Amino acid sequence: MAAFVWLTIMTALRILGRNRMRAGLTMLGIVIGVAAVIAMVSIGEGAKRAVQAQIATMGTNVIIIFPGVTSASGVRGSQGSAITLTVSDALELKKRIPLLVDTGWSRRDVLQIVYGNKNWNGPIYGISPSYLTIRDWSFTSGGPFTQTDLDSAARVALIGQTIVDNLFEPGEEPVGAVIRIKNVPFRIIGVLAPKGQSSQGTDQDDVIFIPFSTAERKVFGTSFIGSVAAMFGSTDQVEDLPMAAEQIREVLRARHRLQAEQGDDFTIKTQVDIGKVQEGTSETLTMMLFAIASVSLLVGGIGIMNILLVSVTERTREIGVRMAVGAKRYHIVMQFLIEAMTLSLVGGVLGIVLGVAGAKLTTLIAGWPTIISGNVIVISFFFSLVVGLFFGLYPANKAARLNPIEALRYE
Amino acid sequence: MASLIECDDVWKIYRVGDVDVQALRGLSLTIEQGEFVAIMGSSGSGKSTLMNMLGCLDQPTKGHYRLNGVEVGRLTPDELAGIRNQQIGFVFQSFNLIPRTSALENAQLPLFYRGLSLKEQRVKAAEALGRVGLHGREDHYPTQLSGGQQQRVAIARALVTSPSLLLADEPTGNLDTQSSQEIMRILETLNRDEGITIILVTHEVDVAAYAAREIVIKDGQILSDRKTKAGPISSPVGA
Numbered sequence: 133m134a135a136f137v138w139l140t141i142m143t144a145l146r147i148l149g150r151n152r153m154r155a156g157l158t159m160l161g162i163v164i165g166v167a168a169v170i171a172m173v174s175i176g177e178g179a180k181r182a183v184q185a186q187i188a189t190m191g192t193n194v195i196i197i198f199p200g201v202t203s204a205s206g207v208r209g210s211q212g213s214a215i216t217l218t219v220s221d222a223l224e225l226k227k228r229i230p231l232l233v234d235t236g237w238s239r240r241d242v243l244q245i246v247y248g249n250k251n252w253n254g255p256i257y258g259i260s261p262s263y264l265t266i267r268d269w270s271f272t273s274g275g276p277f278t279q280t281d282l283d284s285a286a287r288v289a290l291i292g293q294t295i296v297d298n299l300f301e302p303g304e305e306p307v308g309a310v311i312r313i314k315n316v317p318f319r320i321i322g323v324l325a326p327k328g329q330s331s332q333g334t335d336q337d338d339v340i341f342i343p344f345s346t347a348e349r350k351v352f353g354t355s356f357i358g359s360v361a362a363m364f365g366s367t368d369q370v371e372d373l374p375m376a377a378e379q380i381r382e383v384l385r386a387r388h389r390l391q392a393e394q395g396d397d398f399t400i401k402t403q404v405d406i407g408k409v410q411e412g413t414s415e416t417l418t419m420m421l422f423a424i425a426s427v428s429l430l431v432g433g434i435g436i437m438n439i440l441l442v443s444v445t446e447r448t449r450e451i452g453v454r455m456a457v458g459a460k461r462y463h464i465v466m467q468f469l470i471e472a473m474t475l476s477l478v479g480g481v482l483g484i485v486l487g488v489a490g491a492k493l494t495t496l497i498a499g500w501p502t503i504i505s506g507n508v509i510v511i512s513f514f515f516s517l518v519v520g521l522f523f524g525l526y527p528a529n530k531a532a533r534l535n536p537i538e539a540l541r542y543e
Numbered sequence: 544m545a546s547l548i549e550c551d552d553v554w555k556i557y558r559v560g561d562v563d564v565q566a567l568r569g570l571s572l573t574i575e576q577g578e579f580v581a582i583m584g585s586s587g588s589g590k591s592t593l594m595n596m597l598g599c600l601d602q603p604t605k606g607h608y609r610l611n612g613v614e615v616g617r618l619t620p621d622e623l624a625g626i627r628n629q630q631i632g633f634v635f636q637s638f639n640l641i642p643r644t645s646a647l648e649n650a651q652l653p654l655f656y657r658g659l660s661l662k663e664q665r666v667k668a669a670e671a672l673g674r675v676g677l678h679g680r681e682d683h684y685p686t687q688l689s690g691g692q693q694q695r696v697a698i699a700r701a702l703v704t705s706p707s708l709l710l711a712d713e714p715t716g717n718l719d720t721q722s723s724q725e726i727m728r729i730l731e732t733l734n735r736d737e738g739i740t741i742i743l744v745t746h747e748v749d750v751a752a753y754a755a756r757e758i759v760i761k762d763g764q765i766l767s768d769r770k771t772k773a774g775p776i777s778s779p780v781g782a
């Protein structure tokens with residue numbers, strides 16, 4: 133049996149080799165289908181992984197609360213225009229909701245930063261020290277400021293890598309240096325480890341953190357003491373996020389004295405919500421891929437079936453001879469099935485090679501991240517096999533059902 | 544002991560549209576192991592129909608055909624294929640070699656379906672080609688061989704399994720006199736030296752002369768059946 137299968141495969145390859153043009157055209161459907169799927173899945177996976185990584189840079193199990201209402205389209209009308217969230221809200225949430233490990237807050241303004249003869253317009257964040265832990269910021273040098281710095285409104289700052297790159301010479305140590313924001317000198321006590329782009333595409337390393345109290349009193353010059361632009365909370369377990377979000381909502385509604393018929397004057401988003409938006413897009417993508425794959429495999433399969441039917445007709449006499457010398461039904465079936473599967477597998481492998489090359493080229497040319505998963509390759513391979521098997525069955529059976537005498541007489 | 548071939552009131556009826564064509568009409572025939580039989584008769588008399596049935600490519604519509612005591616009419620297509628593979632060798636008028644496939648591989652074919660290892664297939668097929676005088680032509684394709692040589696490849700393919708019965712339907716029909724004689728001498732040798740039963744259909748008297756028994760068929764029935772030589776062992780010298 134092993135010899136039979138082996139020889140049949142060799143024969144099939146030889147026949148395909150003889151009709152290279154025909155075989156190539158027949159395989160085209162499968163080649164294109166498999167290549168498209170592999171390339172698209174690789175690009176899709178790469179994009180998904182990149183987004184996941186970006187979402188992970190938000191911190192761990194983070195809840196974000198903005199003042200004002202987010203419209204359905206997700207565009208906030210006017211961030212922080214309504215002054216509805218305050219530091220005392222954040223402190224109260226922490227006190228009232230045990231699920232919250234910690235709460236933090238921030239306010240932001242874009243101001244000019246001066247260091248020596250260089251300057252840079254960067255976003256200045258006045259934050260609580262807890263913000264740093266909630267958002268998982270770490271340091272390449274120096275370290276965070278503390279509650280004491282907040283209490284005393286210390287003039288200390290933490291700067292992101294982008295600021296370092298723009299204000300300092302390569303190799304120069306920023307920690308200990310003094311920068312000026314609105315003519316107020318700040319001593320740099322830490323350089324933040326880079327996070328890269330956010331899921332919205334903004335540079336997360338273009339930041340300066342200073343204590344919230346210092347920002348309020350010495351830099352922003354706000355008339356609304358205590359109001360914040362965003363609040364943050366975090367939970368231990370990711371499963372706790374929805375519950376914590378609901379409790380936050382209740383506490384805030386009570387504190388803001390909202391009547392039942394009134395809507396929220398704030399918006400709560402958890403890290404999971406943000407992830408879901410992205411998952412939704414990738415699901416659509418997956419469905420589209422599935423459709424492309426199905427159509428092209430179907431077309432490829434029909435092509436294979438067609439060419440095999442032609443082959444069965446062309447080789448009717450040969451089939452008759454094989455039957456005369458003792459080929460049983462399954463021998464004939466196997467011969468044509470193996471031929472069909474060889475076609476579809478060669479097509480599949482070419483498709484895989486082309487798809488992987490396409491994905492790599494996309495990374496090379498467009499710079500998109502791609503991830504070539506072994507799974508999709510194995511599945512493509514398997515599917516090509518199944519296509520050959522499925523669409524080969526009819527022609528193979530047709531061949532095996534031939535009457536040997538008529539087949540031998542066939543002109 | 545049973546005869547190799549026993550046909551008992553065999554009918555073959557083809558239905559074409561709503562007309563019945565009776566190709567064989569109650570034909571009875573016995574052939575012993577080791578015989579060399581020539582079947583003759585006019586065109587359309589039923590010779591090929593009989594050969595196909597004897598070769599288990601077809602089954603009788605009515606009547607009994609026993610090969611080595613086995614009732615062929617009751618066998619399934621796969622069982623028929625098994626018998627053809629084990630016991631029967633075919634030689635056709637039009638050679639019927641598989642195109643673009645070497646002489647060796649053509650001769651291997653029955654062994655391939657026997658499930659022998661590739662090495663055994665090759666050794667035996669090469670040996671069979673040697674026996675028909677095609678030593679050194681193993682790698683030739685059918686298009687690179689003369690008609691006579693192609694028919695010799697077909698004979699090698701028929702005898703590679705050491706069959707008990709070799710059926711040749713007009714094996715020299717497409718060959719010139721020279722090649723015909725070569726083919727017939729090979730068949731004669733196989734019958735004489737190896738005791739292979741040979742049944743041969745021919746229109747040519749000098750081809751039929753190689754056989755020891757001559758059966759003439761007319762309208763699906765036996766018209767005459769006579770021994771033309773004393774026995775299968777004796778044969779004309781030089782022919």
Ligand SMILES: Nc1ncnc2c1ncn2[C@@H]1O[C@H](COP(=O)(O)OP(=O)(O)OP(=O)(O)O)[C@@H](O)[C@H]1O
Binds near residue numbers: 588
């Ligand atoms: N498949 C078939 N369907 C219908 N009729 C058939 C079929 N095969 C053979 N016949 C008929 O059976 C009869 C015998 O045919 P067969 O081929 O056996 O003749 P033959 O003796 O071999 O003739 P020839 O010498 O020309 O080869 C013919 O009348 C033929 O038309």
Ligand SMILES: [Mg+2]
Binds near residue numbers: 591592
């Ligand atoms: Mg005939």
